[in-house]
Structures are given as C-alpha cells and as structure tokens.
Amino acid sequence: xxxxxxxxxxxxxxxxxxxxxxxxxxxxxxxxxxxxxxxxxxxxxxxxxxxxxxxxxxxxxxxxxxxxxxxxxxxxxxxxxxxxxxxxxxxxxxxxxxxxxxxxxxxxxxxxxxxx
Amino acid sequence: xxxxxxxxxxxxxxxxxxxxxxxxxxxxxxxxxxxxxxxxxxxxxxxxxxxxxxxxxxxxxxxxxxxxxxxxxxxxxxxxxxxxxxxxxxxxxxxxxxxxxxxxxxxxxxxxx
Numbered sequence: 001x002x003x004x005x006x007x008x009x010x011x012x013x014x015x016x017x018x019x020x021x022x023x024x025x026x027x028x029x030x031x032x033x034x035x036x037x038x039x040x041x042x043x044x045x046x047x048x049x050x051x052x053x054x055x056x057x058x059x060x061x062x063x064x065x066x067x068x069x070x071x072x073x074x075x076x077x078x079x080x081x082x083x084x085x086x087x088x089x090x091x092x093x094x095x096x097x098x099x100x101x102x103x104x105x106x107x108x109x110x111x112x113x114x115x116x
Numbered sequence: 117x118x119x120x121x122x123x124x125x126x127x128x129x130x131x132x133x134x135x136x137x138x139x140x141x142x143x144x145x146x147x148x149x150x151x152x153x154x155x156x157x158x159x160x161x162x163x164x165x166x167x168x169x170x171x172x173x174x175x176x177x178x179x180x181x182x183x184x185x186x187x188x189x190x191x192x193x194x195x196x197x198x199x200x201x202x203x204x205x206x207x208x209x210x211x212x213x214x215x216x217x218x219x220x221x222x223x224x225x226x227x228x229x
Contacts (some may be wrong), residue, residue, distance in 0.1 A: 033216040035216075035217075037220075042222070043205065043222055043225075044220065044222050044223075045207060045209070045220035045223075046220075047217055047219070049220075050216065050217060052216075074163050086227065091159065095216050095218075097214075097216050101160050102211050102215065102216045102217070102218060103149060103164055103172070104149075104151075104159075104161070104209075104218055105161075106158060106159040106160075107158075108158050110156065
C-alpha cells in the first residue's frame with residue numbers, strides 16, 4: 001500500500017518570503033502522480049500543483065514549485081513571495097494512475113501560517 | 117463551468133437518524149469519489165465509482181454507510197442509523213476517467229449529537 005508522510009504539522013513564514021513544505025511517500029509503483037492540495041478555512045480542497053513521476057522536470061505554477069526527487073521518494077512544495085492568502089492547510093497526495101480511476105492517498109497535512 | 121456541488125454544507129442530526137449527503141459531479145466527469153476528513157484519521161477514501169459503477173468500497177466503515185449513483189451526474193452517501201463517531205467533513209470529488217486530477221466539492225460538515 002502507498003503511504004504519504006508530511007513530517008511538519010505546522011510551518012510559518014513572513015509575508016513575501018519563501019517557505020518549503022516537505023513530503024515523502026512510499027510506493028513500489030513506477031508510474032504515479034503527486035499533488036499538493038490547499039485547504040483554506042473555507043474548507044474547499046484546491047489543487048495547487050501536480051507532478052507526473054515519469055517527468056524529470058519539476059512542475060511550476062506561478063509562485064508554487066516542487067522539488068521532486070524520485071529516488072528519494074521526496075516531493076516538497078516551495079511557495080515564493082508568500083502572501084496572506086496562502087495561509088491554509090496543505091496536503092500532499094499520491095495517485096497511482098490507471099484507467100479505472102485516480103484515487104488519492106493523502107498525507108497528514110501541514111498548517112501554514114503567513115505572518116504580515 | 118460549475119464545480120462539484122455538495123449539499124447540504126452543514127448537517128446536524130440526532131443519533132439514530134438517517135442522513136443523506138448529496139453530490140453533483142462536474143459536467144463530463146465520470147469518476148466520483150467520497151472522502152471523509154477527521155482530525156484523528158485525516159482524509160480517507162470511502163468509495164469511488166467509475167461510470168456509475170462502484171469500483172472500490174473497502175473504505176466504507178460499516179454497513180450503516182451506503183453510496184449510490186442513480187445517474188451519471190449525481191451521487192448520494194447515506195448513513196443509517198447515524199452515530200456520534202460519524203461526525204466529520206465529507207467530501208465528494210470528481211475526475212475525468214484516465215485523468216489524475218480530482219476536483220473537490222466544498223464538503224458537508226456532519227455533526228451527530
């Protein structure tokens with residue numbers, strides 16, 4: 001079974017600075033996807049960024065980027081120029097892609113606080 | 117396009133009562149997932165469907181829980197009878213079969229007293 005671990009229950013960052021959230025996972029599969037989801041106080045789960053395991057290039061979405069280390073099974077999220085609206089719970093998630101669906105396995109989450 | 121729509125957003129019910137949570141998928145999506153979020157267990161998959169067919173219901177905690185897809189765009193999750201330990205946020209998510217991204221509704225916060 002696949003597992004996802006987020007070892008930082010809480011993180012904080014000053015507005016405009018950079019923060020990195022950590023995630024490790026365990027799988028025997030070679031083809032899979034990794035995601036970061038954001039859950040603000042509104043409770044909505046919002047997809048932030050996605051990485052395909054077969055791609056060596058790290059995914060980037062505006063101020064959000066990942067550091068994907070496949071051999072180490074590590075998948076960290078970097079938020080640059082942090083904004084107050086980035087404050088939320090962040091979940092790392094794994095999906096073993098196959099034709100029959102894309103179920104997600106989530107980590108425990110990291111609560112990010114952005115200080116003005 | 118409208119996202120995944122869940123109703124109600126909040127539900128408070130008494131122990132022993134039947135509870136029905138509802139979900140409308142994003143138009144064109146054909147995979148449907150029900151997740152439950154609690155402080156103790158985090159986010160866990162309860163059941164998922166592809167093309168209206170239940171594929172994996174191993175996460176459904178007990179026979180008190182049942183889920184259906186009466187049509188391609190709508191699903192229900194029913195708890196009968198409800199118990200206080202069922203209190204949680206229940207999320208519905210949908211995706212296009214073969215695509216890895218799942219899009220979530222805003223969740224239903226269920227409180228069983």
